Amino acid sequence: MKFCSQCGAPVALRTPDGDTLRRHVCTSCGIIHYQNPTMIVGCIPEWEGRVLLCRRAIEPRRGLWTVPAGFMENGETTFNGARRETLEEANARVEIDSLYALYNIPHINQVYLLFRARLLDLDFSPGEETLEIRLLDETDIPWEHIAFATVRNTLTHYFEDRRRGTFPFHMGTIEPVKP
Amino acid sequence: MKFCSQCGAPVALRTPDGDTLRRHVCTSCGIIHYQNPTMIVGCIPEWEGRVLLCRRAIEPRRGLWTVPAGFMENGETTFNGARRETLEEANARVEIDSLYALYNIPHINQVYLLFRARLLDLDFSPGEETLEIRLLDETDIPWEHIAFATVRNTLTHYFEDRRRGTFPFHMGTIEPVKP
Numbered sequence: 001m002k003f004c005s006q007c008g009a010p011v012a013l014r015t016p017d018g019d020t021l022r023r024h025v026c027t028s029c030g031i032i033h034y035q036n037p038t039m040i041v042g043c044i045p046e047w048e049g050r051v052l053l054c055r056r057a058i059e060p061r062r063g064l065w066t067v068p069a070g071f072m073e074n075g076e077t078t079f080n081g082a083r084r085e086t087l088e089e090a091n092a093r094v095e096i097d098s099l100y101a102l103y104n105i106p107h108i109n110q111v112y113l114l115f116r117a118r119l120l121d122l123d124f125s126p127g128e129e130t131l132e133i134r135l136l137d138e139t140d141i142p143w144e145h146i147a148f149a150t151v152r153n154t155l156t157h158y159f160e161d162r163r164r165g166t167f168p169f170h171m172g173t174i175e176p177v178k179p
Numbered sequence: 180m181k182f183c184s185q186c187g188a189p190v191a192l193r194t195p196d197g198d199t200l201r202r203h204v205c206t207s208c209g210i211i212h213y214q215n216p217t218m219i220v221g222c223i224p225e226w227e228g229r230v231l232l233c234r235r236a237i238e239p240r241r242g243l244w245t246v247p248a249g250f251m252e253n254g255e256t257t258f259n260g261a262r263r264e265t266l267e268e269a270n271a272r273v274e275i276d277s278l279y280a281l282y283n284i285p286h287i288n289q290v291y292l293l294f295r296a297r298l299l300d301l302d303f304s305p306g307e308e309t310l311e312i313r314l315l316d317e318t319d320i321p322w323e324h325i326a327f328a329t330v331r332n333t334l335t336h337y338f339e340d341r342r343r344g345t346f347p348f349h350m351g352t353i354e355p356v357k358p
Contacts, residue, residue, distance in 0.1 A: 003187035077283035104256035
């Protein structure tokens with residue numbers, strides 16, 4: 001951030017009175033521009049034991065597999081965001097069930113919220129950001145080609161939990177990959 | 180948002196190619212400025228059956244009672260954010276336990292994440308944003324003077340769950356108050 005989005009003047013990094021962190025503060029109108037983490041909302045759509053995965057048509061991780069998920073929008077709830085992303089990426093309708101996983105990714109200022117979900121019918125097709133969609137049994141999951149650690153961890157827990165017959169909530173933190 | 184935070188030129192509301200929503204797009208450099216919901220993270224600090232509440236020294240809802248909670252910062256996890264807010268607002272140290280409640284507040288683009296927590300000692304005092312702190316039994320909770328619906332709902336569930344001896348995760352949506 002270089003300029004104030006309210007008045008167009010340059011911003012400077014300063015610690016406002018009563019604050020403990022440096023913020024982008026406008027040098028003209030004085031407004032403080034806070035920057036906060038964003039939420040990625042998505043779901044694990046299930047149909048008769050199989051899970052719907054999407055192969056990404058966009059960067060990052062183009063060509064790799066993920067569950068339907070994306071940035072939560074203003075004006076929606078977490079679960080409606082997960083439903084919308086599933087419709088956009090897979091043209092698929094789901095009934096959202098319980099919150100299943102929360103992953104913190106502090107080094108990129110993101111929080112993932114993934115819900116369990118029931119696919120309502122088999123009428124699905126790739127959206128604009130998707131190359132290909134498959135309904136996969138556990139044995140067919142392309143573990144070496146999953147786009148994100150959050151999704152790999154969530155799917156691992158999911159199949160373990162299903163064998164145990166219980167789906168407790170999972171929370172974790174993703175650390176940066178060491179070079 | 181009126182000006183581009185990258186180059187200072189005016190922004191316009193447009194629907195970018197491949198998008199479905201109108202965004203603030205820079206009329207000069209073309210960058211798209213997405214706006215997304217923010218997270219409020221906090222906890223319910225407990226000590227021998229009593230709960231720590233803070234009376235707010237700042238707007239909104241100055242003078243009313245809340246649990247320690249505030250905007251999640253970039254670079255932190257949800258639970259570390261809850262711990263930091265408790266330190267800032269109450270100078271209190273807690274051990275964060277499980278995620279207890281998620282509230283969607285779509286009309287103000289917020290998501291509340293509240294954790295159960297164990298107060299580690301009785302050395303607490305009001306922070307800059309707090310007028311007064313109390314450790315309260317259920318019978319002493321000032322139900323008519325709670326600052327936010329999220330906090331009132333969470334405390335109601337909390338004491339009900341404690342009587343039942345189990346603390347399941349709660350999720351809800353706060354609607355705008357009708358005039």
